[in-house]
Amino acid sequence: NYSAYSKGGRGTVYDNVRVMRRPNTRRLVATNSDGIHMKNVGKGLKILNSSFETVMDDSIALQTFNSLVVKVLSDNEIVIAKRSPKIPMHLEAGQTLSFYLRADLKYLGAAKVKESALYKEEGLAAKAKKIKKFCWNPKKFYRVLLDQSLELAVGDVVIDDVPAAYDFVIENNFIYSGWARGLLFTGTKGVVRGNTTDSTGRINIGPQLLSWGIGSFAKDILIENNRLVN
Numbered sequence: 001n002y003s004a005y006s007k008g009g010r011g012t013v014y015d016n017v018r019v020m021r022r023p024n025t026r027r028l029v030a031t032n033s034d035g036i037h038m039k040n041v042g043k044g045l046k047i048l049n050s051s052f053e054t055v056m057d058d059s060i061a062l063q064t065f066n067s068l069v070v071k072v073l074s075d076n077e078i079v080i081a082k083r084s085p086k087i088p089m090h091l092e093a094g095q096t097l098s099f100y101l102r103a104d105l106k107y108l109g110a111a112k113v114k115e116s117a118l119y120k121e122e123g124l125a126a127k128a129k130k131i132k133k134f135c136w137n138p139k140k141f142y143r144v145l146l147d148q149s150l151e152l153a154v155g156d157v158v159i160d161d162v163p164a165a166y167d168f169v170i171e172n173n174f175i176y177s178g179w180a181r182g183l184l185f186t187g188t189k190g191v192v193r194g195n196t197t198d199s200t201g202r203i204n205i206g207p208q209l210l211s212w213g214i215g216s217f218a219k220d221i222l223i224e225n226n227r228l229v230n
Contacts, residue, residue, distance in 0.1 A: 017050035064164035075149035081138035111146035
């Protein structure tokens with residue numbers, strides 16, 4: 001029974017992993033969460049030649065977190081909330097942030113960070129928690145000064161320009177009877193090839209588009225020669 005939650009690192013490789021029920025067991029599932037779940041893994045991740053049987057959540061999940069605008073201080077100064085205190089949000093000076101309307105993902109524009117700092121305000125966490133589609137309770141807030149003016153509002157989505165993964169490969173994996181998603185991923189310049197999903201409960205192969213209100217856009221992904229069974 002193998003389940004990985006990791007921030008990964010450059011060139012992380014999973015090869016010949018088996019997430020399966022014990023032989024001769026009466027258990028209905030191999031694990032009640034994800035098989036392999038990774039966030040912000042950088043360059044060169046490979047998940048190869050592995051098998052996942054009766055996983056109750058995602059068999060393979062490659063994600064990151066976005067943020068939300070929780071307060072507008074001026075036309076170029078906002079407060080944002082990270083969705084997870086464990087996952088970095090890239091807010092260094094010079095970093096580009098893109099903004100989207102949460103309702104329909106309409107692109108609102110982009111700007112560079114001039115400066116950022118932790119922001120504290122009594123009662124803000126309770127207000128932010130009520131924002132629709134905020135899947136996790138906000139833990140940290142940042143005041144961010146942008147290099148240009150944008151028309152932004154509370155609840156708008158914020159995405160930095162650092163992909164969750166790039167130059168990654170998910171190849172020749174077998175997923176059987178998963179209860180949720182077989183392959184769920186975001187990132188840039190990835191290859192998803194030669195995988196088989198059999199009797200998946202929900203999504204077979206899902207290039208992530210703000211799934212569950214988290215993550216960023218998958219782009220420049222080659223998906224080829226995969227088999228979707230039953």
